Amino acid sequence: xxxxxxxxSLDLINRHYQEPNRxxxxxxxxxxxxxxxxxxxxxxxIEIPYEPVWQFGGRSGVPMNRYCINxxxxxxxxxxxxxxxxxxxxxxxxxxxxxxxxxxxxxxxFFGASGHFAGEALAHAADLGADYFxxxxxxxxxxxxxxxxxxxxxxxxVVGRETELLGGLAAKAAEAGVDLVLRNEFWSLFRxxxxxxxxxxxxxxxxxxxxxxxxxxxxxxxxxxxxxHVGRIGCVHLTDTDFVDTTDNWKSSNPxxxxxxxxQVFRDPGTGSVDLGGIVQLLDRLGYDGPIVCSARQTxxxxxALLRIRAFLxxxxx
Amino acid sequence: xPNIRYANMSHWKAIPYRRIENFRDFYYEDRTNTxxxxxxxxxxxxxxxxxxxxxxxxxxxxxxxLPLFGSPEEFSAFAKDRGVEVIGMFHxxxxxxAADHFDEAVRAGREAVDTIVRFGGTYMNTCPTDNFYGxxxxxxxxxxxxxxxxxxxxxxxxxxxxxxxxxxxxFCAINLPNHREFIESTDPKLVHYCIxxxxxxxxxxxxxxxxxxxxxxxxxxxxxxxxxxxxxxxVRYAQDPEITDDGTRWFWEPGLGELDLKGxxxxxxxxxxxxWMSVEYDGSPDLLASMALTxxxxxxxxxxxxx
Numbered sequence: 001x002x003x004x005x006x007x008x009s010l011d012l013i014n015r016h017y018q019e020p021n022r023x024x025x026x027x028x029x030x031x032x033x034x035x036x037x038x039x040x041x042x043x044x045x046i047e048i049p050y051e052p053v054w055q056f057g058g059r060s061g062v063p064m065n066r067y068c069i070n071x072x073x074x075x076x077x078x079x080x081x082x083x084x085x086x087x088x089x090x091x092x093x094x095x096x097x098x099x100x101x102x103x104x105x106x107x108x109x110f111f112g113a114s115g116h117f118a119g120e121a122l123a124h125a126a127d128l129g130a131d132y133f134x135x136x137x138x139x140x141x142x143x144x145x146x147x148x149x150x151x152x153x154x155x156x157x158v159v160g161r162e163t164e165l166l167g168g169l170a171a172k173a174a175e176a177g178v179d180l181v182l183r184n185e186f187w188s189l190f191r192x193x194x195x196x197x198x199x200x201x202x203x204x205x206x207x208x209x210x211x212x213x214x215x216x217x218x219x220x221x222x223x224x225x226x227x228x229h230v231g232r233i234g235c236v237h238l239t240d241t242d243f244v245d246t247t248d249n250w251k252s253s254n255p256x257x258x259x260x261x262x263x264q265v266f267r268d269p270g271t272g273s274v275d276l277g278g279i280v281q282l283l284d285r286l287g288y289d290g291p292i293v294c295s296a297r298q299t300x301x302x303x304x305a306l307l308r309i310r311a312f313l314x315x316x317x318x
Numbered sequence: 319x320p321n322i323r324y325a326n327m328s329h330w331k332a333i334p335y336r337r338i339e340n341f342r343d344f345y346y347e348d349r350t351n352t353x354x355x356x357x358x359x360x361x362x363x364x365x366x367x368x369x370x371x372x373x374x375x376x377x378x379x380x381x382x383x384l385p386l387f388g389s390p391e392e393f394s395a396f397a398k399d400r401g402v403e404v405i406g407m408f409h410x411x412x413x414x415x416a417a418d419h420f421d422e423a424v425r426a427g428r429e430a431v432d433t434i435v436r437f438g439g440t441y442m443n444t445c446p447t448d449n450f451y452g453x454x455x456x457x458x459x460x461x462x463x464x465x466x467x468x469x470x471x472x473x474x475x476x477x478x479x480x481x482x483x484x485x486x487x488x489f490c491a492i493n494l495p496n497h498r499e500f501i502e503s504t505d506p507k508l509v510h511y512c513i514x515x516x517x518x519x520x521x522x523x524x525x526x527x528x529x530x531x532x533x534x535x536x537x538x539x540x541x542x543x544x545x546x547x548x549x550x551x552x553v554r555y556a557q558d559p560e561i562t563d564d565g566t567r568w569f570w571e572p573g574l575g576e577l578d579l580k581g582x583x584x585x586x587x588x589x590x591x592x593x594w595m596s597v598e599y600d601g602s603p604d605l606l607a608s609m610a611l612t613x614x615x616x617x618x619x620x621x622x623x624x625x
Contacts, residue, residue: 018331018355020604028563053378060558071558103381146385253385257334262344262357300348 001284003313005292007045007092008038009237012296012305015051015062019300028061028072032082039087041306042313046083047093047293048128050121052113053100066124076127092291093132093235094125095183102139105147107158110139115165122169126176131291132235133173134181134209137162137198138189142253158189163201170206181209181234184218186245186265187255192218193225199232207234211295212274213241213266218250222274223282230286238279239295240272241265256298266298268305270312280316321591322625324616325372325405326365327540327598330605332382333358336396354606358386358396364606366401368613373397374596375407375437377430390436405594406441407434408485414447414467415460415491427471431480441538441594442475443485443512444468446492446500451557453491461496465503472508483512483537488520488549488568489559497523501532510537514598515577516544516569521554526581533589540598541612543575544568561601569601571608573615580623587624 013034015025024030038046051064060068063079073079080091098114118135125133138144145151151158166180173180184195192215199206210233212222226233243265249258256265269276283292294313296305335357338344344353354360365373375383387393394404409430413419427444434442447453447464456464472482484501486492492500497518501511511532517540519525529536546568553559562568572579602608 016332017334018605019352020355022331023601023603024565026561027565029565059561061561061563072563100381143381143385146388254334254382257356259335260339262335262338262340263347300350300352 001280001316001318003316003318004044006043006238006313007047007090007291007293008041008043008306008309009047009049009095009293009295009297010064011047011049011095012299012302014298014302015064026059026062031061031063032086035083035086035088037303038306042310043306044087044089045092046088047095047295048091050094050096050117050124051100052117052120066120066127069124076124080128091125091128091130092293093130093134094121094128095134095136096121097136097139097183097185099139099143102143102147107148107161111161111165115168118165118169119172122172122176122178122180125178130178132179132181132207132209134183134235135166135169136183136185136188137166137195140187140253140255141189142187142251142255144189145251146253155189159198163198166198166202166206170203174203174205179207179234180205181207183209183211184214185211186214186217187250191250192220196229208232209235209237211237211239212276212279213239213272216241216274217243217245217265222279226279226282227286230288233288234290236283236288236290236292237295238269238276238292239297240267240269240274240276242267242272264298264300266296268296268299268308269294270308276312277316320625322586322593322595323372324370325374325594325596326370326609327374327408327596327600328376328379329598329600329602330355330361332379333361336386359400362397362400362402364609368609370597370609370613371402372405372594372596373402374405374441374443375439377407377409380433390433391438394438404437404439405596406439406443406480407437408443408445410445411447411464411468411471415453415456415464417463420463420467423467424470424474427467428474431471431475431478434480435478440480441483441512442480443483443538443540443596444471445485445487445490448491449487449489449559450491450493450555451489451559454493454555456491456496458499461492461500462503464492465500468509469505472505476508481510481537482508483510485512485514485540486517486521487514488517488554489556493554494522497521501535506535511535512538512540514540514542515579515582516542516575519547519577520544520549520568522548525577526585529582529585533585533591536591538593539595541572541579541595542598542600543570543572543577543579545570545575547576567601569598571599571602571611571615572597573619574611579620583620583623583625
């Protein structure tokens with residue numbers, strides 16, 4: 001296992017939820033201080049969650065989409081140079097989820113906006129030289145059900161439109177030399193093994209994104225899933241959790257914040273109950289040599305999380 | 319009933335919980351203050367405790383609030399149980415200066431009015447159109463078109479008991495050269511004005527002069543201070559002016575900037591302003607601290623002048 005190649009996702013910065021000093025995250029100065037700290041914690045690659053929301057205001061310091069990066073740096077190339085000078089050699093991947101566009105009863109708007117911005121994000125991933133573009137093929141199940149109470153009865157239509165959208169992206173990804181990988185978050189219409197049906201309807205070039213915590217929450221043993229589908233894995237997210245969904249929280253409107261118990265779903269890698277060490281060794285044994293990313297989504301202390309993850313990785317065998 | 323009732327423009331960003339049922343357990347997960355900023359129950363209690371009886375909803379939060387509460391009515395009932403009423407919502411009239419966008423801008427404005435009515439609110443503070451960058455300078459015809467659009471939204475709002483208040487940002491395409499021309503192109507019976515005290519001062523209006531000139535158009539305020547009055551064109555017309563690259567704050571809590579807010583309160587008294595005033599804390603690193611500091615300044619410095 002080449003631990004130097006393991007990247008860190010910028011999702012460790014909580015951009016969306018309130019906390020004291022959250023306002024810093026919209027300023028360019030914050031991120032430009034963060035990049036060297038990421039390198040100092042031993043990471044040479046980052047993953048960017050592509051977020052169109054930052055495109056709609058004068059807050060382009062948040063480096064989460066093409067508009068922001070072009071506004072502040074002129075081009076993806078110039079941004080990569082800033083990263084390089086901070087010790088970050090590469091943008092390993094770009095992720096995209098369409099939750100922002102699930103905001104009314106118009107599925108046409110949802111698929112239209114999702115498709116447009118996913119295309120933008122994919123092209124941006126190519127400009128950044130990323131290995132993969134990871135897309136969530138669904139919004140929160142609960143949010144979709146809120147705006148579309150007939151969701152279950154219209155599932156065939158939804159799956160058909162999603163498959164069409166992904167098919168178009170697959171062609172663009174192949175052309176751009178970026179791997180299109182499917183995320184299957186625990187809150188997704190395509191959670192757990194349901195993602196396999198979607199995958200089966202898409203070209204072989206489309207791969208799976210293994211997210212260890214989200215598989216665990218969905219009731220799937222990540223090691224078994226990895227072993228069964230290793231030939232089609234395009235990206236692995238090392239994520240951790242202690243959460244057990246006993247109340248169908250995954251169907252709620254804000255599933256990463258379970259109302260029943262008011263607890264966080266994800267833990268900093270190495271501090272939950274997922275056997276991440278075992279999974280890393282399994283990937284090694286299976287000969288997986290694709291991208292691996294650590295994600296401290298929902299961490300309450302990003303700087304501590306960086307060091308916690310490095311301490312965890314340091315314990316793994318080389 | 320006091321002459322002025324105070325509300326907060328909601329800049330809390332996404333609040334993930336309605337109510338944290340097990341606050342103590344939540345706290346012990348990480349022993350940080352995360353729990354204190356994670357549920358609407360607590361946030362609304364802060365408001366109520368500090369004497370802010372109203373809240374103005376941010377439209378960018380709707381996609382989160384509505385699934386969380388089920389409906390605008392349910393959110394309003396939840397807030398009311400904690401002593402806070404929804405007074406209205408902000409709205410951005412996207413591309414209202416563009417003639418070919420008239421129908422879309424009016425449709426979006428009407429939908430926002432309908433949403434406010436469902437929340438039980440009566441104010442819609444509306445940014446007239448998009449940023450200057452990429453749009454300005456507007457032609458005289460474009461300014462008139464913007465006024466036509468806002469008048470049309472204002473007519474719909476007025477018929478439903480909602481007062482639309484123009485809310486100019488310092489970086490808006492309606493800017494210092496056409497600000498007053500635009501206001502005077504709108505129908506005073508249908509379109510009012512929400513003075514964002516900092517925004518108009520940063521844009522280059524003198525706050526007291528502007529209020530004196532337009533006091534009969536004022537529906538409400540966004541009260542905040544600034545230490546950056548009369549910014550140059552290069553700042554106001556820049557591509558990305560709202561959040562500075564180096565962390566410089568445009569907006570400060572009342573009393574921490576340079577605006578003559580005591581002078582404003584003397585004018586409020588002179589013109590007998592009555593109604594709601596929203597306080598806005600955009601850019602604050604700690605909204606609860608800002609709220610408490612503002613309450614102190616209101617009670618000790620401003621309200622003794624008038625209210």
